[in-house]
Amino acid sequence: xxxNNPLDLYRKMHDEAQARIKSKEDKPQVxxxxxxxxxxxxxxxxxxxxxxxxxxxxLDAEVVEVGCIGHCYxxxxxxxxxxxxxxxxxxxxxxxxxxxxxxxxxxxxxPSYEYALAALERNDVFPTFEDFPRGIYEEKLILENCxxxxxxxxxxxxxxxxxxxxxxxxxxxPQAVLEEVKAANLRGRGGAGFxxxxxxxxxxxxxxxxxxxxxxxxxxxxxxxxxxxILESDxxxxxxxxxxxxxxxxxxxGYLYIRAEYPRAVRHVQDAIDQARERGxxxxxILGTEFDFDLEIFQGSGAFVCGEATALISSMExxxxxxxxxxxxxxxxxxxxxxxVLNNVKTFAYVPxxxxxxxxxxxxxxxxxxxxxxxxxxxxxVANTGLVEVPMGTSLRQLIxxxxxxxxxxxxxxxxxIGGPSGGCLPESALDVPIDFDSLxxxxxxxxxxxxVVMDQDDCMVAVSRYFLEFTxxxxxxxxxxxxxxxxxxxxxxxxxxxxxxxxxxxxxxxELAEDVRDGSLCNLGRTAPNPILTTLRYFKDEYKAHIxxxxxxxxxxxxxxxxxxxxxxxxxxxxxxxGSCPTEAIFTREDGLKEIDQEKCVKCDxxxxxxxxxxxxxxxxxxxxxxxxxEKAVK
Amino acid sequence: MSEYVNITIDxxxxxxxxxxKLLWAALDNDIYIPHLCAIREKERPNAGCRLCFVEIEGDTxxxxxxxxxxxxGMVVRxxxxxxxxxxxxxxxxxxxxxNLKCRECPANRNCALQTIAKKxxxxxxxxxxxxxxxxxxxxxxxxxxxxxxSRCVLCGQCVWADREVAKTGAIGFANRGLNRVVTTFRDRPxxxxxxxxxxxxxxxxxxxxxxxxxxxE
Numbered sequence: 001x002x003x004n005n006p007l008d009l010y011r012k013m014h015d016e017a018q019a020r021i022k023s024k025e026d027k028p029q030v031x032x033x034x035x036x037x038x039x040x041x042x043x044x045x046x047x048x049x050x051x052x053x054x055x056x057x058x059l060d061a062e063v064v065e066v067g068c069i070g071h072c073y074x075x076x077x078x079x080x081x082x083x084x085x086x087x088x089x090x091x092x093x094x095x096x097x098x099x100x101x102x103x104x105x106x107x108x109x110x111p112s113y114e115y116a117l118a119a120l121e122r123n124d125v126f127p128t129f130e131d132f133p134r135g136i137y138e139e140k141l142i143l144e145n146c147x148x149x150x151x152x153x154x155x156x157x158x159x160x161x162x163x164x165x166x167x168x169x170x171x172x173x174p175q176a177v178l179e180e181v182k183a184a185n186l187r188g189r190g191g192a193g194f195x196x197x198x199x200x201x202x203x204x205x206x207x208x209x210x211x212x213x214x215x216x217x218x219x220x221x222x223x224x225x226x227x228x229x230i231l232e233s234d235x236x237x238x239x240x241x242x243x244x245x246x247x248x249x250x251x252x253x254g255y256l257y258i259r260a261e262y263p264r265a266v267r268h269v270q271d272a273i274d275q276a277r278e279r280g281x282x283x284x285x286i287l288g289t290e291f292d293f294d295l296e297i298f299q300g301s302g303a304f305v306c307g308e309a310t311a312l313i314s315s316m317e318x319x320x321x322x323x324x325x326x327x328x329x330x331x332x333x334x335x336x337x338x339x340x341v342l343n344n345v346k347t348f349a350y351v352p353x354x355x356x357x358x359x360x361x362x363x364x365x366x367x368x369x370x371x372x373x374x375x376x377x378x379x380x381x382v383a384n385t386g387l388v389e390v391p392m393g394t395s396l397r398q399l400i401x402x403x404x405x406x407x408x409x410x411x412x413x414x415x416x417x418i419g420g421p422s423g424g425c426l427p428e429s430a431l432d433v434p435i436d437f438d439s440l441x442x443x444x445x446x447x448x449x450x451x452x453v454v455m456d457q458d459d460c461m462v463a464v465s466r467y468f469l470e471f472t473x474x475x476x477x478x479x480x481x482x483x484x485x486x487x488x489x490x491x492x493x494x495x496x497x498x499x500x501x502x503x504x505x506x507x508x509x510x511x512e513l514a515e516d517v518r519d520g521s522l523c524n525l526g527r528t529a530p531n532p533i534l535t536t537l538r539y540f541k542d543e544y545k546a547h548i549x550x551x552x553x554x555x556x557x558x559x560x561x562x563x564x565x566x567x568x569x570x571x572x573x574x575x576x577x578x579x580g581s582c583p584t585e586a587i588f589t590r591e592d593g594l595k596e597i598d599q600e601k602c603v604k605c606d607x608x609x610x611x612x613x614x615x616x617x618x619x620x621x622x623x624x625x626x627x628x629x630x631x632e633k634a635v636k
Numbered sequence: 637m638s639e640y641v642n643i644t645i646d647x648x649x650x651x652x653x654x655x656x657k658l659l660w661a662a663l664d665n666d667i668y669i670p671h672l673c674a675i676r677e678k679e680r681p682n683a684g685c686r687l688c689f690v691e692i693e694g695d696t697x698x699x700x701x702x703x704x705x706x707x708x709g710m711v712v713r714x715x716x717x718x719x720x721x722x723x724x725x726x727x728x729x730x731x732x733x734x735n736l737k738c739r740e741c742p743a744n745r746n747c748a749l750q751t752i753a754k755k756x757x758x759x760x761x762x763x764x765x766x767x768x769x770x771x772x773x774x775x776x777x778x779x780x781x782x783x784x785x786s787r788c789v790l791c792g793q794c795v796w797a798d799r800e801v802a803k804t805g806a807i808g809f810a811n812r813g814l815n816r817v818v819t820t821f822r823d824r825p826x827x828x829x830x831x832x833x834x835x836x837x838x839x840x841x842x843x844x845x846x847x848x849x850x851x852x853e
Contacts, residue, residue: 325702478816482725
């Protein structure tokens with residue numbers, strides 16, 4: 001056996017890692033989801049509580065920080081793995097629950113199933129996540145390790161066969177890696193779905209000795225957090241994917257373009273790079289071969305447009321982050337004028353799996369044209385928000401109702417927004433559209449990078465369009481006419497409509513301008529910016545018309561088109577709650593003891609409606625903002 | 637590859653240098669295509685003004701002629717309904733953010749915007765978009781010329797002249813989105829910058845944003 005064989009070197013590394021990880025599993029472990037989502041919900045406090053409680057009781061248990069477990073609706077989350085029991089996941093943790101779990105489960109033998117969400121291994125006592133509808137539809141490929149491994153311990157990844165794909169690939173020709181990725185028809189997960197293999201091949205064909213591999217982690221869509229979660233929870237998967245790409249195209253240097261607003265992701269990736277370098281998985285002579293490749297992080301300053309390929313390169317080269325005309329493509333002239341492969345975080349994350357399991361395995365998941373899975377951050381008016389991964393071809397209905405558990409409180413579904421500010425809003429009638437690159441495009445939305453926002457009857461589609469246009473207008477770099485000035489006029493028109501201004505021509509003009517901005521802009525930010533307008537005009541035109549023609553906001557959202565009114569028959573003389581809740585003292589007590597709102601003073605803050613006890617529910621919103629006739633009499 | 641290629645623009649067969657951008661090939665042959673930001677010497681086109689659209693046979697949508705390299709056998713139309721619609725909208729958008737007091741402007745009758753309007757039959761007083769009202773300070777600090785930002789269309793001709801012809805580097809683009817401006821370092825008056833006081837800016841400005849003080853009198 002030659003010690004220079006990468007497979008032998010890897011096996012040794014793997015066995016050591018596994019032994020170390022296994023030895024830890026002999027004692028109870030508490031895995032706490034401390035990705036940004038968990039931290040925001042108080043996971044760090046929960047971690048400290050566990051550590052303190054375990055110490056106080058003198059127990060021998062280890063507290064480990066893991067990434068995003070995916071069930072963000074129930075944060076803070078923890079998994080307790082105690083020998084002799086199936087690993088159990090607990091949600092909605094607080095100090096009291098931590099105390100109880102440590103005392104009863106770690107200290108005693110009662111897993112307190114009444115507080116558990118699910119078990120993680122099949123057993124006779126408690127259901128697993130797979131037994132819920134979400135588990136039936138969900139298929140975790142690139143999220144498999146997320147929330148189960150310690151992102152800051154390379155052994156955690158290696159013990160789960162991590163870097164074995166790299167070791168295998170290094171025993172083959174670079175061409176073999178390319179062929180496998182091409183055969184798998186891996187389409188870019190950044191949104192457009194361009195086949196990664198073809199991109200790589202173009203970079204190879206460009207020739208030259210200096211090539212770059214860049215990972216686009218400039219995730220900027222409101223409501224999207226897939227890339228962040230993957231980098232925080234399983235950074236080595238992405239790094240391994242990048243090394244494989246570098247090997248395939250013959251690159252010696254790569255960069256991860258991560259936005260500076262993701263400090264945790266930056267830290268975890270930096271740790272991962274350092275550890276990989278220490279193990280000889282990055283740097284010179286990777287796994288004893290002649291292949292050299294190293295990685296660095298480049299922190300983006302947060303301009304949305306820097307997610308666009310040419311703007312990203314400009315910003316890395318020290319210029320203003322603005323898009324440039326193409327061609328030349330990055331594959332022939334990218335970073336520093338050299339052939340460059342730029343892929344999304346998720347795209348790279350699939351590569352080790354494809355090399356490990358083979359292209360045929362990958363193609364067996366998902367649809368023929370869009371193989372593999374789709375990762376979504378499911379947010380908005382949906383019961384189980386979180387990070388989900390489903391096979392391509394799953395319908396939106398399954399994703400929202402089965403995986404997401406439907407809308408909370410039996411609310412009526414109205415629309416689902418896919419693909420962030422560049423995407424579109426799809427109505428109920430489009431819920432059976434299968435999720436894949438081509439079907440979504442046909443329906444008017446785009447796959448985007450994976451943000452998915454569910455909306456109900458209380459969301460005004462005009463206001464939603466306005467929100468997204470505010471975002472794109474603010475993020476426009478200003479280089480090209482259509483985006484710089486066109487988005488401004490579109491936004492102004494939408495603001496007018498939400499104020500009931502406009503006439504019969506307004507909608508026609510808006511649609512015309514939206515189409516021209518789509519067809520005429522320089523980069524994809526401008527070209528996709530009108531999508532929220534175009535899709536809402538296509539599916540929810542009545543709502544626009546109600547605003548313009550009747551001065552009415554059907555969802556009772558647009559402030560200029562509603563007023564607050566206390567219905568006398570429902571109001572009680574015995575209650576004064578609303579009066580105290582009003583910040584502008586607009587509510588007064590009438591001679592008959594009932595309450596009334598002085599419309600002049602009212603700022604429509606919604607406090608009184610929230611304050612009114614549910615047994616009365618006397619405060620209502622009216623649109624158009626006209627008081628009922630009997631009300632006016634009462635004033636006199 | 638031969639040194640010349642044959643292309644057809646608006647049914648006219650022309651022989652042009654291989655590697656040339658379509659816009660310059662057309663202009664060299666007296667075929668008009670509207671443009672503001674195009675700079676022949678610049679290797680990578682700005683492609684910012686979005687006025688030089690043409691339709692190329694085989695393409696699914698109109699393309700900017702400043703970014704397209706000529707190819708042998710290319711068939712191009714400079715006037716189609718789709719091209720005209722995009723050019724009109726882009727032009728009217730620019731006008732909605734431009735000081736339209738032509739009579740007070742030193743570039744009156746010698747203005748790129750007036751030329752485009754005339755050649756394409758588009759009214760300068762467009763009615764589709766509201767005028768974007770903004771306040772700018774007039775910079776009259778240099779001896780010979782002045783800079784009125786309310787007329788600037790951000791074509792970048794002055795920035796190019798400053799950097800590549802005068803080799804000064806006194807001005808550049810700053811800010812993003814609608815706030816994008818041509819300005820000096822730290823937004824100082826031109827006379828206080830390292831501006832070499834040459835008059836290149838006024839020579840290249842197509843719209844009278846940079847102008848000779850004499851001409852304005």
